[in-house]
Amino acid sequence: MTVTTEIRSSRSALTRNKLPNWAPWAVAAGALVVSAAVLSLAGFNVWGWAVLAAVLFVAANWAVSFAVEGARKATDRFATSLMFGAFIVAMVPLVSVIWTVLTNGIAGFSLDFLTSDMQGVRGRVDNATAAGESPLMGGIAHALTGTFLITLWASIISIPIGLLTAIYLVEYGQGGRLARAITFFVDVMTGIPSIVAGLFAAGLFALIAGPGFKAGIVGAVALSVLMIPVVVRSSEEMLKIVPNELREASYALGVRKWRTIVKVVIPTAISGIASGVTIAIARVIGETAPLIVTAGFVTRMNTNVFSDWMASLPAFIYYQILNPTSPTNPEPSTLRAWAAALVLIILVMLLNLGARLIARIFAPKIGR
Amino acid sequence: MSSNALTDSGSAGRAGDKIFSTAAMVAGSLILFVLFCVAVFLVKESIPALTADPADLKGGVSFFAHIGALIVGTLIAAAIALLLATPVAVGVALFISHYAPRRLAQGLGYIVDLLAAIPSVIYGAWGVTVLAPALVPPYVWLAENAGWIPLFTGPASATGKTMLTAGVVLAVMIMPIVTSLSREIFLQTPKLHEEAALALGATRWEMVRVAVLPFARPGIVSAVMLGLGRALGETMAIALVLSSGPMIASLIQSGNQTIAAEIALAFPESSGVQTNALFAAGLVLFVITLAVNMVARWIVARHKEFSGAN
Structure with a gap:
């Protein structure tokens, strides 16, 4: 008790x-x-x-x-x-x-929205839509194509440069002066405002191709200025965590350094590198400011990145809201902008999810 | 560097080594060269604007008067964004790392990362169509009841497209970024420090205050500075949300403008020396964000040796 x-x-x-x-x-x-x-x-x-x-x-x-x-x-x-x-x-x-x-x-959103461009969609058409006389006309086929091509070219420029730089930093730089300078300036580059990257590309091509030159490739160069540091940083992190024992084992078998890097180091880190690259693409695919000053904006399809202005998805959203096709009836334009925003968000989310999947699927097997 | 006699034979392999290492070094140097070019181009294109006749420039004022107003506008927008976003972001990061149930926390962290990836033009579109109209009644109320403060001088904008709205949109934009960065820092707090604090009888808040926050302080500062860099350079949200105008003190009337938005709005239609003026504005923005980022890196580097991590 x-x-x-x-x-x-x-x-x-x-x-x-x-x-x-x-x-x-x-x-x-x-x-x-x-x-x-x-x-x-x-x-x-x-x-x-x-x-x-x-x-x-x-x-x-x-x-x-x-x-x-x-x-x-x-x-x-x-x-x-x-x-x-x-x-x-x-x-x-x-x-x-x-x-x-x-x-x-x-x-x-509709299927037509994905497959048509804005050619022939003028204020009159939108007024008819607003009055309920016709369905929502126009679409983003041209903008999607532009975004795809510009991002593709930005990737073609930045992935090799970024990856090779990361390899230099991890495998060759050895904390030397050049490596430290590169690391520092890559950090600086991460902080460049996107509009400044756009100005740089515009200025560069003004020098090469004459003032006022705007084309998809100029936008791609601007985007790669933003993309390279992201690729470098993520690939560098991934290469750093490759165990040194793997490299040494390869050297001990008499394998050349470059073949060790290509055949041993990169395959081990490939999942992380691929997911880092995907994240970098997701980051630049939504960039608007650099494309406005470099790629211009058009209402029809243009598949040549080297000449003529090119539309892109973010610029499409921006211009549809800022300058509605029909100033008296902005609703159809706003609706188009939101549908395009939905497509853009879905693209970004898919890329991010893809990055996670890549990292998981291609992760090195550590079975013993 | 491991080179030995066994691998030094065979010329094909040696050539491969040479080519590969050179390619890697060239790629690295190319980055330095590009950055150098960015600086040189901006400077070269800006010089005509500095000496230009005020009559040729936008608004008919000298370049320095013009850029001064833009710098002030940029700083105001970024300051509003930071004031609003920092406490919330740190709170959310702490919530995710130390307060939310473990299973929920991982999902939340993932969602925050996804939100950080939403393109800025979408935040801008949301700001102009949803937030700005929603903020008109509070602005009217502020103008009536707090109008004696210069920041809230009426009459309030009827569209809500004001500096304060732009600042709020910026805050919403940088919040996920600051949260994501600080969360990672909070998660790195040594578990032993936290458990020691709890074992001494600290409540959860006291544990956060004595173990987590001191460890994470430089990390938080640098996360906020990176958020600031983002807010300073943000273009689309401001360009869409703010109805720009001359410099005024009131945050609830339309007016003011930021460097980045001015460039985006004016560049497509500008020519001649006005384009040069925009390049010069871009140079100023570049220098400001560069300084902010370098201070952030410096703070992190300075505290690296002293942090509890090692």
């Missing part, structure tokens, strides 16, 4: 002055009810209710905990509510962005 009382008293010593687990929920319910009551006097709206309830909850939760559990626990609860609050505050705009793109994008 005495034993059980001892146990009970020691348990209560540990759990004394502790709020039960349901306490925060009770406080939350109370805060919701009280704030609803207060707001019903002053005119109800959902946002005001949520904000007032949140403030009341944080204050009341702190006060209850302070009274029962003491100052330290109260501060802990206060901090926890702030963390949750920060998370909710952050999610509101981000969910709103995704929701807007999804709802508006699906409304404007």
